[in-house]
Amino acid sequence: MGRLALSHLTFTGTNAAPASVDFSPHVTVIHGPSDTGKSFIVDAIDFVLGAKELKEIPEREGYSRVLLGLELPTGERITLARSVDGGSVSLYRSDIRVEPSTPADETLAAKHSATSTKNISRFLLDQVGLDEKQVRKNARNETHMLSFRDLTRLCLIGETEMQAEEAPGLSGNPVNKTKEVSALKLLLTGEDDSALTAVPSAQEQKRLRGARQEVVERMLSQLESQLQDVAEPTELTTQLGKLNSTIDEHSTMIGSLTEQRGQLLVAHSKLQSADNAQRSEYSDAAALRQRFTLLQKQYESDLARLEMIAEAGNLLGYFRRGTCVFCGAEPASQHLNLDCEGDATSFGAAVESETRKTQGLLDDLRVTIESLDARTEVLRTSIKTTRREALSLQKRIENLDARMNPEKGNLRELLAKRSEIEKHLGLYEQVKTFEDMIRRIADETEAEVATAVAGLSLTAVREFSAEISKRLAEWDYPSAASVRYDRNELDIIAGDQRRSAHGKGVRAVLHAAFTLALAQYCFDRELPHPGFVVLDSPLVTYRPPDQSIDADGEPPEGVIRAFYRDIQANFDGQIIVMENTDPLDPLGPDARDIRFTKHIDVGRYGFLPVVDGAETTDTLVIEG
Template sequence: MSRLRLVHITLWGPNVPLSTVEFGAGLTLVRGPSDTGKSFIVEAIDYMLGAKSLKEIPERTGYSTVLLGLELPSGEVVTLSRGAAGGAFSLFRSDIRSGPLPVSNEDLAAKHNPKNETNLSMFLLKQLDLEQALIRKNAQGVTVSLSFRDLAHFCIIDETTMQSDVPPAITGQYTTKTKEISTLKLLLEAEDDSSIVASKGASASARTNGAKVEVIDQLLGDLEAKLAEIPEESQLSDQLARLNGSIEDQTSTVGVLLAERSALADRLRALQEKARGARTELAEVGALQSRFALLSRLYDSDLERLATIREAGALLGFFTPGTCQFCGAEFSDQHYNDAHGADGTAFEESVDAEIAKTMALRADLAITLDELTRRGDEARSTRHDASVESEALADSLRALDEDLSPGNGALRELIAVKSDIEKSLALYAQSSELIRLRNAIIDTTQTDASVITDGLNLTALREFSSEIAKRLEAWGYPDASSVHYDRAVQDILADDQYRSAHGKGVRAILHAAFTVGLAQYCFDRDIAHPGFVVLDSPLVTYRPPDVDSPALLDESLPTGIVGDFYRDIQRNFDGQIIVMENLDPTEPLGPAAVDVVFTKKRGVGRYGFLPPKRPVTAALEIES
């Protein structure tokens, strides 16, 4: 089976110390206190396998180049080089650990492109014999080329993802959920989606939904910027209630006017909502009219072609009974024309029938277009009337505000504050409506993922669940035999709860079992898999830098899980596994394991992945 192996990750700069970590063929454990660069190693690996950017941290200053040593399935060791600021990759057909770099053997683009092999994704997929693989992206059967980034999600797990309540098979982005489940299906069943035939209009529908969500997200972003400057909705509601009480306490003589103002404000809001509905109706009508106008032109074009055929048939004698103009058969041998006698031919009748059918369709379409025109006129009229009435109501509100309490400046100030609060609350209402619309579009898109989910092979899922349960049982997880993978929600069910409902410690270990189990499942069945797994903090979340302060195991995990975890992944995992962890192993690692220890103590062992930045005072003393 074709597998990749990570050899080393190295950061180089012309005026800074070289920083590198070498990886073993089996287990590599990088351990130490928090904030020593362990998670940055994971990000650097992901960056060198196609992620868009590398996090800016102070320690990275001066490091201009990232190098990743990679052993190919053929046994050849190559080096990938990329600028720390981003951009394309350089491929070297040798193991390079420092700069300055020689001339590269090949340049690889960072973006996946199935039509051109000179990009990182296609280079890596070719090593796994997956360069031709297609995966499904929606329920209509539209497929796209598999990218290595689709696979990276299943083998490089950062700390945030490890503890997230999002199911391990997906990233939480609704637009990519179908692709992610399709990739899982590829790994479980060793079969891509190249045999699927897409239904017409699928890609247009997907693009339309995506465009709608992008517009709504942009509007929500603008609203959120405004809402960030005002109090919470509940606080505004409380302020409004107290303000109304203060207004009532100040004067009882304006009660009728206030009621009238409230009615006008309610009417104004209703009219604004009516105008919004009319605008929505106009947008829908316009979209339908554009589509139906295109269909009408298609019918006209069809009728013109049929008229040409009929005219040519009449001129060339195709509609006149007698010797066949196509094959020369005598009239007596033309069985399809028996029912027409001397009056015509079956060809003529079929042309006339097609003309009649197309004209009927065009007539039906004309009725529909007339109805759309009526709806559009009605919506425009409604919008105009609502706008005119809204302006009048706004004028009435302004006049009413002036008449509420002439000379009473305090009351006017209270009303002005109330108006501002109502405007702020209207922003929250608008935000809620946009979120509702966005969720409605997303709910429609979720049907894409459910189609793929229902198509997952039950036998493969059962065997995969067994692999997860076997891992957890080896790690000492309680009642591991009942753990299984639920395809309906794409999540692990453990202790009668989905992974998302557990604490972050259990979520992390369940995600680790999913990732390691999936890799071993592929290894055992000779199914394509990158061949390596990178796990960031599968057991604990924080460790202080004091040498004498050990990391503490999450209370939700069994106490013996640390020893069982390291023992199992060394003995029973057939691929390369790289673990970043705060917690020290409870027993010595095997001789084949690579143990990298960070201390976060100057002068004690290795400080971290990158050397510590010199304090300003120390730097000045050295320079002086």
């Protein structure tokens, strides 16, 4: 969007040397004692831009014309000239700093006209892209073509307006309030009111419109309270993107750890199965070993009995030839070739046979026991090894759990934060929905008489409030974060009070923050704005709440330094400041420091020479 820049202000007269002051395209600070013409410079700029009259001061005598140099958005330098008595504005397509000797290239009326472009208002509006824009002027949606005078209230602030109780941007005249709020809305949103349709003013329609408006406004107010300390949607969207990336990283890490844990659990389960099988086999082997031990003892007992029988038979002669121990027959009478159940020699053979059989069984049993013992030992060793491996796996699983639990906790917190952000984004979507409802209501011929407040977008007001708060924070203003622009009060709220309830020093600082924040808001969003800001005495009367007025009457040094540092570093347009107090630090190379001394023999006395004709110098004192 196009921006204008003021290059110089010059007073000329037939019998008077030109009195001129040059402006930096970025920062110009004009400072010095009272009554040196600082406020008169503001008044003169406003006069050339279309104000009705120029302030009458003694020093003005002898000067007949005011020249205001401008640089257009195209880079062309022009000069606007106007008689000190008023009338039309002459436009010269060159930079003029002396009484013009040639006819003007164009003559423009000082008063705005909707039917002609030959006026200073339409010319300047065309340069900044706002010509033919419509602003609402009353509750019946009747519109009025925007005038450049509607914008000067938002960019050119005199000392009286700076400290006035009226809200920034408002004149205090109720008749003009709707139009003034609509002009502010135009700058904040870039949208004019040309789409509004005038509606009848019947009492019933008015009541219905008011009721509908009240419902939507109440819902918007509730949403606004919920979003009071919440970041802007763009920042929330950025946070959500970062959160999703972080959540993905945590999820990937947890997934990897879970996969490792699953593999360890599978291995641990296999070891447990193997351990159970080995323990079962070991238990069976132990039980079998006990039975074999009993059997071994039985065999050993049988062998001992057989051995005892054999020894007893030998001692008793049961196994020798002679008289039969069973039937008493003598050897001659014995029938050795016949079977005899009591044959002693057969009994001895039976004992020997049983002994050999039992011994064989015992030997086989011992071999089996030895093999069983060897297997039992193998099982015992394997069980110990399996247990060590299982304990090792369990330890690794516990270590993974120790790593996963904090990550899971962090992930839960991130998910909760994401849910909160998504909730707030949802609320912002509701805000947009309600704002769309208001716009749709405004388009309904039979149901639209929107209030001046309704035209101000909640989102725009929130972002504008943030810009004001940021600006005040740069100036070390106390509790700057809580300062906001209230679209219902149409005023700045600071310390839970309207700006009008504060003293004139605070009112001046808040008005300056409003004006600079509005301009920067427009610059950042490429919205139309005149491009320059003129502030008269934003600091001289300010005192912070914890500091009394100093003996020399100066505002606190910290605020002065912070203010000048901020306007040089953080403002993208042109700013011209008039102040009684001097900047405490040298200004940067792109800034212009002009000091009025009010002493004839020291530097520059003031903007215009003294009226008594004493010899003065017109030299600018450029510091830093």
